[in-house]
Amino acid sequence: MEYNKAMGLNNEYIQQRLTEKFGDQVYGFSEPHGMLTFEAPKELNLKVLQFLFDDENLRFQFLTDICAVHYPDNKGKELAVVYHLHNLVDNVRIRFKVYTDINQPDVFSATALYSGANWMERETYDFFGVNFIGHPNLTRILNVEEMDYFPMRKEYPLEEQTRVDKDDEMFGR
Amino acid sequence: MGRPVRFNINAGVKLVKEGPEGYGGEGFFTTRLDKVVGLARRNSIWPLPFATSCCGIEFMATMGAHYDLSRFGSERLGFTPRQCDLLMVMGTIAKKMAPVLKQVYLQMAEPRWVIAVGACASSGGVFDSYSVLQGIDQVIPVDVYVPGCPPRPEAILDGFMKVQYLVENESLRRRNSEQYQKLLNSYGIQ
Numbered sequence: 001m002e003y004n005k006a007m008g009l010n011n012e013y014i015q016q017r018l019t020e021k022f023g024d025q026v027y028g029f030s031e032p033h034g035m036l037t038f039e040a041p042k043e044l045n046l047k048v049l050q051f052l053f054d055d056e057n058l059r060f061q062f063l064t065d066i067c068a069v070h071y072p073d074n075k076g077k078e079l080a081v082v083y084h085l086h087n088l089v090d091n092v093r094i095r096f097k098v099y100t101d102i103n104q105p106d107v108f109s110a111t112a113l114y115s116g117a118n119w120m121e122r123e124t125y126d127f128f129g130v131n132f133i134g135h136p137n138l139t140r141i142l143n144v145e146e147m148d149y150f151p152m153r154k155e156y157p158l159e160e161q162t163r164v165d166k167d168d169e170m171f172g173r
Numbered sequence: 174m175g176r177p178v179r180f181n182i183n184a185g186v187k188l189v190k191e192g193p194e195g196y197g198g199e200g201f202f203t204t205r206l207d208k209v210v211g212l213a214r215r216n217s218i219w220p221l222p223f224a225t226s227c228c229g230i231e232f233m234a235t236m237g238a239h240y241d242l243s244r245f246g247s248e249r250l251g252f253t254p255r256q257c258d259l260l261m262v263m264g265t266i267a268k269k270m271a272p273v274l275k276q277v278y279l280q281m282a283e284p285r286w287v288i289a290v291g292a293c294a295s296s297g298g299v300f301d302s303y304s305v306l307q308g309i310d311q312v313i314p315v316d317v318y319v320p321g322c323p324p325r326p327e328a329i330l331d332g333f334m335k336v337q338y339l340v341e342n343e344s345l346r347r348r349n350s351e352q353y354q355k356l357l358n359s360y361g362i363q
Binding site: 147151 | 268269303304
């Protein structure tokens with residue numbers, strides 16, 4: 001399929017360009033609620049983002065959000081880092097995911113490409129403990145500095161542990 | 174046609190509170206000095222509102238003309254802790270805000286009182302969560318707790334009157350006592 005200026009950017013064209021460039025290194029294409037979603041190995045995240053940024057037709061030059069998801073049962077791929085990208089010219093959004101092992105949650109930082117990624121990656125580190133390699137200042141941004149765990153991971157009790165008034169008799173602890 | 178009188182003015186209702194015990198006559202009154210000090214403090218409490226959420230809205234209603242906290246001698250809110258006597262904490266206090274709250278408390282001059290308004294300030298409320306302080310009494314001593322989520326202005330006024338009672342009847346030596354030092358030390362305050 002050729003890029004058609006009158007038709008604008010569509011999901012088939014984006015998927016075709018990505019597959020041309022990266023072959024089977026990009027996979028898992030789907031369109032939940034019409035938004036193109038795909039995955040890539042975490043080593044390739046910057047290459048894919050750079051390609052989406054630089055390509056004269058794709059032009060995904062706005063980073064809407066970075067977030068993470070914890071899948072405790074997904075062994076070896078427990079943490080997903082999700083990039084939401086926006087082409088402001090054609091008003092098209094896509095979603096790009098990389099997965100990482102929770103025992104070594106290293107992902108390359110996108111701060112060199114998108115300045116806005118700075119705080120988003122700090123937030124993702126704060127809540128999920130994703131270690132963004134190359135980030136200029138990867139410290140906690142929202143929680144207290146003394147916190148020694150990552151609260152949004154599904155690996156600690158839901159309730160606050162400093163409460164002494166909630167005993168076993170009343171609350172089944 | 175006049176409206177019927179609904180208030181029984183003959184039932185012995187005292188609209189004006191009587192003063193402390195003492196000996197008085199025409200143009201003079203003698204009593205204990207600590208009673209006079211208590212009376213003066215009680216009727217000129219300067220509150221410092223520390224409002225973070227919906228309880229703060231209720232407090233604004235309490236300050237307004239309808240409920241009118243001024244009737245209790247507190248029309249003058251101070252927005253600097255150095256001038257205030259009563260810290261009113263209203264709303265959820267996140268753990269990250271706890272050092273700020275403690276610093277505000279430390280900046281207040283003695284004697285100082287604290288009232289925790291609402292479930293969140295008193296106990297963390299529904300926010301049984303990693304980010305929320307489970308009651309401000311984990312970082313500063315509290316004199317009066319007002320329950321409710323949020324409490325109505327009447328409840329805040331009731332709590333305020335409880336503070337007034339404490340202010341009026343507090344011993345002048347309490348702040349120098351060993352127990353009080355122990356209490357402050359248990360919060361890490363010198």
